[in-house]
Amino acid sequence: MRILVVEDDEKTAAFMVKGLNEAGYVVDHAATGRDGLFLATSGDYDAAIVDRMLPALDGLSLIQALRAANIQTPILILSALGQVDDRVSGLRAGGDDYLTKPFAFSELLARVESLLRRRGGSGPETRLTVGDLEMDLLARTVRRGGTLIELQPREFRLLEYLMRHAGQVVTRTMLLENVWDYHFDPQTNVIDVHISRLRQKIDKGFEAPLLHTVRGAGYCIRAAP
Amino acid sequence: MRLHRFFRTTTFRLALLYAVLFSASSLVLFAFIYGTTSVLIAREREQSIAANMASLQDHYAATGLRGLAAAILARAQPNRVGDNIYLLTDPQFRPIAGNGTGWPPLVEQDGPWLTFPIERQLLGEPEVYLAKALHAVLPGGYHLLVGQDMRTQERFRRAIVEALIWSVAITLCLGLVVGLVMSRNTLRRIESINSAAERIMRGELKHRIPGRAGGRAGGDEFDRLTENLNAMLDEIDRLMGSMRTVTHNIAHDLRSPLTRVRNRLESALAGMDESDPRRETVEQAVTEADQLLATFNALLSIADAEAGAGRGDMVPVDLEAVARDVAELYEPLVEERGLFLETRLLGPALVSGNRQLLFQAIANLIDNAVKYAGPGRRISLTVEPGNGRPELVVADDGPGIPASDRSRVLERFVRLDPSRSTPGSGLGLSLVAAIARLHNATLSLEDNHPGLKVRIRFPMPG
Numbered sequence: 169m170r171i172l173v174v175e176d177d178e179k180t181a182a183f184m185v186k187g188l189n190e191a192g193y194v195v196d197h198a199a200t201g202r203d204g205l206f207l208a209t210s211g212d213y214d215a216a217i218v219d220r221m222l223p224a225l226d227g228l229s230l231i232q233a234l235r236a237a238n239i240q241t242p243i244l245i246l247s248a249l250g251q252v253d254d255r256v257s258g259l260r261a262g263g264d265d266y267l268t269k270p271f272a273f274s275e276l277l278a279r280v281e282s283l284l285r286r287r288g289g290s291g292p293e294t295r296l297t298v299g300d301l302e303m304d305l306l307a308r309t310v311r312r313g314g315t316l317i318e319l320q321p322r323e324f325r326l327l328e329y330l331m332r333h334a335g336q337v338v339t340r341t342m343l344l345e346n347v348w349d350y351h352f353d354p355q356t357n358v359i360d361v362h363i364s365r366l367r368q369k370i371d372k373g374f375e376a377p378l379l380h381t382v383r384g385a386g387y388c389i390r391a392a393p
Numbered sequence: 394m395r396l397h398r399f400f401r402t403t404t405f406r407l408a409l410l411y412a413v414l415f416s417a418s419s420l421v422l423f424a425f426i427y428g429t430t431s432v433l434i435a436r437e438r439e440q441s442i443a444a445n446m447a448s449l450q451d452h453y454a455a456t457g458l459r460g461l462a463a464a465i466l467a468r469a470q471p472n473r474v475g476d477n478i479y480l481l482t483d484p485q486f487r488p489i490a491g492n493g494t495g496w497p498p499l500v501e502q503d504g505p506w507l508t509f510p511i512e513r514q515l516l517g518e519p520e521v522y523l524a525k526a527l528h529a530v531l532p533g534g535y536h537l538l539v540g541q542d543m544r545t546q547e548r549f550r551r552a553i554v555e556a557l558i559w560s561v562a563i564t565l566c567l568g569l570v571v572g573l574v575m576s577r578n579t580l581r582r583i584e585s586i587n588s589a590a591e592r593i594m595r596g597e598l599k600h601r602i603p604g605r606a607g608g609r610a611g612g613d614e615f616d617r618l619t620e621n622l623n624a625m626l627d628e629i630d631r632l633m634g635s636m637r638t639v640t641h642n643i644a645h646d647l648r649s650p651l652t653r654v655r656n657r658l659e660s661a662l663a664g665m666d667e668s669d670p671r672r673e674t675v676e677q678a679v680t681e682a683d684q685l686l687a688t689f690n691a692l693l694s695i696a697d698a699e700a701g702a703g704r705g706d707m708v709p710v711d712l713e714a715v716a717r718d719v720a721e722l723y724e725p726l727v728e729e730r731g732l733f734l735e736t737r738l739l740g741p742a743l744v745s746g747n748r749q750l751l752f753q754a755i756a757n758l759i760d761n762a763v764k765y766a767g768p769g770r771r772i773s774l775t776v777e778p779g780n781g782r783p784e785l786v787v788a789d790d791g792p793g794i795p796a797s798d799r800s801r802v803l804e805r806f807v808r809l810d811p812s813r814s815t816p817g818s819g820l821g822l823s824l825v826a827a828i829a830r831l832h833n834a835t836l837s838l839e840d841n842h843p844g845l846k847v848r849i850r851f852p853m854p855g
Contacts, residue, residue, distance in 0.1 A: 352752055355821055361726045384680070
């Protein structure tokens with residue numbers, strides 16, 4: 169899969185390119201907004217990572233130009249600005265996700281993978297399956313191996329998000345942002361308790377655990393180990 | 394109500410005090426003038442009476458009774474201007490000549506000096522005055538009375554009293570009016586300083602005391618006070634700004650290298666086998682780097698909130714809904730740590746605010762309660778709509794905070810645990826305080842008997 173990185177800071181760009189290469193992606197790099205726009209319109213990328221502050225053409229204008237040209241490549245915005253309104257303006261310009269600098273590479277990777285998955289999604293799904301775990305989105309029921317599992321509404325949303333990103337690492341901030349709709353820094357790891365409760369319900373009594381903790385990064389739901 | 398405020402101003406009280414003092418001093422002045430002048434008048438009158446008496450006695454000695462009676466008749470013309478009294482009687486006090494109606498009833502006698510009432514009609518109604526006269530017994534047993542009524546003195550007294558009343562009344566009125574005008578003026582300018590101070594305390598740190606209309610520079614002491622206060626505020630602002638900038642820069646600039654370190658550790662971790670014995674050490678290093686980054690982020694959030702970032706983007710937020718979300722997120726954690734979370738959400742409570750920051754603030758308070766109250770304790774989260782002035786209360790029944798430490802814990806990096814063994818950065822409450830200030834809300838730490846009660850009172854939205 170091809171990823172475009174538009175970033176003017178050489179160090180950050182080199183580190184991202186290296187990391188993404190190691191993760192198995194083909195990466196192109198542009199150092200200015202204008203070059204970035206040129207590459208994005210000419211090449212076929214599966215995702216783009218765009219810094220907000222760029223020489224020649226700023227990140228938000230670049231994204232607006234792309235969207236105006238009907239190029240729907242998923243875009244992750246990088247920014248040194250972490251304010252909530254900055255996020256909102258970034259997403260409103262046509263970005264798909266927003267990450268504040270400096271970031272952990274695992275966070276960037278998780279978000280890029282989430283973007284790539286989003287692109288793959290075709291039409292509204294009614295059923296999610298991971299191994300023998302099934303989620304019926306219409307009836308809002310969850311079964312594992314045919315056994316009905318009772319979930320609280322929030323547990324259902326948490327599991328739904330994890331299952332929609334099955335096989336991918338989902339970070340704690342991604343869960344907070346997408347399941348709880350809050351972007352904040354918890355002092356204690358509140359998410360872990362929710363995950364362990366969910367794990368109790370979907371994994372307890374079954375031979376193969378589905379919900380895994382990825383150290384230093386987040387969680388992942390997957391059928392095979 | 395407004396008038397009441399005028400009366401309480403120092404200027405008005407001073408003006409009133411001066412008015413009273415001036416009145417008192419004019420009272421004393423008039424009393425002195427009255428005293429000395431009336432003594433002078435009395436003495437002069439006595440001298441003139443005595444001279445009159447002497448001249449009549451000489452007349453008697455020279456011309457006898459007949460001559461004296463003629464002289465008295467000539468002097469005591471009823472139409473003659475003056476207020477002299479003459480009376481000549483025989484030894485049995487029967488009148489012979491004079492303008493008195495008869496021997497007068499005595500009021501007071503001081504040797505040859507007699508004081509008695511006398512009725513005089515000069516213009517219009519007859520009036521009764523006191524008169525003073527010198528009594529002499531002439532050779533042959535005749536009585537001669539020469540005197541003057543005290544009309545002049547009375548008129549003089551009345552004039553003095555009238556002048557006194559007027560002067561006191563005018564002084565008091567003027568004092569009152571000048572006091573009101575002056576205090577209104579002073580009050581207006583003090584008021585502008587006060588309202589500016591209130592706005593600055595509410596967090597509008599860039600606000601300054603407005604100068605006087607017309608922009609007269611280098612004017613009175615109020616202008617100088619305003620200038621000095623503004624200069625002082627500028628200086629404080631500058632110092633605070635540079636301190637904030639330094640803190641901000643440290644946190645900001647250390648974040649990037651620290652993230653790089655974290656990422657290098659992470660990539661090292663990715664290259665290690667699951668069984669590698671160094672793995673645990675590297676993982677711990679990553680966790681610690683994450684904690685440091687969280688501290689820096691909290692510091693930056695505080696700095697942002699204190700700088701008033703996001704003040705312009707306040708929208709109506711339902712505090713109750715945010716509190717419900719926090720409770721929902723934290724309930725499993727609270728339970729896992731062996732505490733109870735009790736929510737009392739008493740209806741929608743609209744505040745003008747930032748949803749994310751409010752969430753962060755409530756989350757920090759619950760987090761603190763979980764950390765410091767200890768297992769088995771009860772945490773209560775209350776949102777009261779409070780008639781448009783919502784109140785948020787997070788209370789626990791743990792050890793609480795001693796009253797003497799309550800204001801200190803709001804400062805950055807202050808932790809009451811001297812060993813700093815409990816996890817945390819000491820920034821949680823500081824961030825809550827900064828967020829409360831950003832929302833113009835008042836944060837107070839109270840005693841929950843036992844435990845800590847954190848109360849945040851929000852202002853009316855809009």
